[in-house]
Amino acid sequence: MKRILMDFWVGVFVLIGITCISILSFKIASKSNLGINKHVYSLHARFNNIGSLKLNAPVKVSGLTIGRVTNIELDPKTYEAIVTMQIDDSYKFSTDSSAQILTIGLLGEQYVGLQSGADSNYLGDGGQITITSSALVLENLIGKFLTNVTNK
Amino acid sequence: MIKENYIVKNIFIIIGKIGSPFTEFILSLGNITRLFINILGSLLYTFKKIPLIIKELYFSGVRSIIIISVSGLFVGMVLGLQGYNTLQRFGSVSMLGSLVAISLLRELGPVLTAILFASRAGSGMTAEIGLMKATEQLEAMNVMAIDPVKYVITPKFLGGIISVPLLAALFNICGIYGGYFVGVILLNMDSGTFWSQMHDSIIFHEDVFNGIIKSFIFGITVNLISVYQGFVAKPTAEGVSSATTKTVVNSALSVLALDYVLTALMF
Numbered sequence: 001m002k003r004i005l006m007d008f009w010v011g012v013f014v015l016i017g018i019t020c021i022s023i024l025s026f027k028i029a030s031k032s033n034l035g036i037n038k039h040v041y042s043l044h045a046r047f048n049n050i051g052s053l054k055l056n057a058p059v060k061v062s063g064l065t066i067g068r069v070t071n072i073e074l075d076p077k078t079y080e081a082i083v084t085m086q087i088d089d090s091y092k093f094s095t096d097s098s099a100q101i102l103t104i105g106l107l108g109e110q111y112v113g114l115q116s117g118a119d120s121n122y123l124g125d126g127g128q129i130t131i132t133s134s135a136l137v138l139e140n141l142i143g144k145f146l147t148n149v150t151n152k
Numbered sequence: 153m154i155k156e157n158y159i160v161k162n163i164f165i166i167i168g169k170i171g172s173p174f175t176e177f178i179l180s181l182g183n184i185t186r187l188f189i190n191i192l193g194s195l196l197y198t199f200k201k202i203p204l205i206i207k208e209l210y211f212s213g214v215r216s217i218i219i220i221s222v223s224g225l226f227v228g229m230v231l232g233l234q235g236y237n238t239l240q241r242f243g244s245v246s247m248l249g250s251l252v253a254i255s256l257l258r259e260l261g262p263v264l265t266a267i268l269f270a271s272r273a274g275s276g277m278t279a280e281i282g283l284m285k286a287t288e289q290l291e292a293m294n295v296m297a298i299d300p301v302k303y304v305i306t307p308k309f310l311g312g313i314i315s316v317p318l319l320a321a322l323f324n325i326c327g328i329y330g331g332y333f334v335g336v337i338l339l340n341m342d343s344g345t346f347w348s349q350m351h352d353s354i355i356f357h358e359d360v361f362n363g364i365i366k367s368f369i370f371g372i373t374v375n376l377i378s379v380y381q382g383f384v385a386k387p388t389a390e391g392v393s394s395a396t397t398k399t400v401v402n403s404a405l406s407v408l409a410l411d412y413v414l415t416a417l418m419f
C-alpha cells in the first residue's frame with residue numbers, strides 16, 4: 001500500500017478517535033458537577049433526619065440545581081446530621097434561609113431544597129442554615145396516620 | 153526396596169506435575185515483565201521512527217474501525233432494548249439514556265473493545281511475530297546487530313496502545329447512538345429526555361475519564377500479551393497457531409480480571 005494513502009487513513013482514524021473522545025467529554029458528560037467549577041462556597045445545615053440523602057445529591061432552588069452535597073456527618077453530641085453543600089458563587093442566601101430535604105417524584109432520589117428568606121444579611125462561606133426541616137420518613141407518617149385513625 | 157523407590161519417584165513426578173503450571177506461570181510473568189522493561193527502554197528510539205508506528209496504526213487501528221463500530225452499534229441497540237423492557241416495569245423508562253451511557257462508558261466500552269482488539273489485531277500481531285521467528289527473520293536481524301525489540305516489537309506495541317483508547321471511544325459513541333436508535337426511533341421515547349437524563353447522570357472525571365484510563369490499561373495488557381506470545385512462540389507452524397490461541401484466551405481472561413480490580417479501585 002502506498003505510503004501517502006496509509007498516512008491518510010491513519011490520520012482519519014486518529015481524527016475519528018479524537019472526535020469521539022471530545023463528543024464524550026463535551027456533549028455526553030455534564031460539566032455541571034460543581035467540583036470542577038472553582039467559584040463555589042460552602043454552607044452547612046443541621047437536620048434531625050436526612051432520610052436517604054447521599055453525597056453528590058443536588059441542591060435545588062425553585063427546581064434548578066445550583067450546588068451539590070459534598071459531606072454528611074453526624075454531630076457526636078447532639079446526634080444531628082450536618083450536611084455540607086457547595087453552592088454556586090453567583091447565588092447568595094440570606095441568614096434566615098431555610099433548607100428542606102425533598103424527594104424527586106414519589107419514590108425518587110432525595111435532594112436539598114433551599115429557600116431564601118427576607119433578611120438583608122447574606123450567609124458567607126461556611127455559614128449555617130438554621131431553619132431546616134427533615135426528610136419525611138414514610139413509616140413515621142403511616143404511624144401518625146394510624147394513631148389518628150384509632151383515636152377517632 | 154526397588155519397588156518402594158519406584159513409588160516414591162512416581163509420587164514426586166505427580167506432585168511436580170501439579171506444581172509445574174504454577175512455576176511456568178511465574179516464569180512467564182517474569183519474562184513478560186522483562187520484555188515490558190525492554191520495550192520501555194526502546195520507546196524513545198522508536199518514537200523517532202514514525203513511519204514504523206504509522207504502519208502499525210494502520211494495521212491495528214484503521215482496519216479495526218469497522219468491527220468496532222458495528223459491534224458497538226449492536227451492543228448499544230441490545231442495551232436499549234433490554235433496558236427499555238426492564239425499566240418499563242418500574243415506570244422509569246426516562247432513565248434509559250443514562251443506563252445505556254453509564255454501562256457503555258464504564259464497563260462495556262473498554263472491556264469489549266479490548267477483547268475485540270485482542271482477537272482482531274492482537275492475534276495478527278502474534279502470528280506475524282511468530283512467523284518472523286519461524287522463518288528466522290528475527291535471528292537474521294540479530295545477526296545484523298539490529299535489535300528486533302526496537303524494530304519489530306515496540307512499534308507494534310506502540311501502535312496498539314494508541315489505537316485501543318481511540319477505538320474504545322468510537323465503540324462508546326456507536327453504542328450510545330445504537331441505544332438512541334432503539335429507544336427514541338423504534339420505541340418512541342422522547343429524544344429530549346434521553347439526552348438530558350444522560351447528560352445529567354454522566355460526570356466527566358468520573359465516567360468518561362476513568363473509562364479512558366481503563367481502556368489505556370487494557371490496551372497495554374492486550375498488546376503486551378500479544379507481542380510476548382509472538383516473541384516466545386515455538387518456531388513451527390503449530391507453535392504459531394497455539395500462540396495466537398493463547399493470545400486471545402489470555403487477553404480475554406486478564407482483561408476481565410483486571411476490569412474487576414480497576415472497577416473496585418475507581419468507582
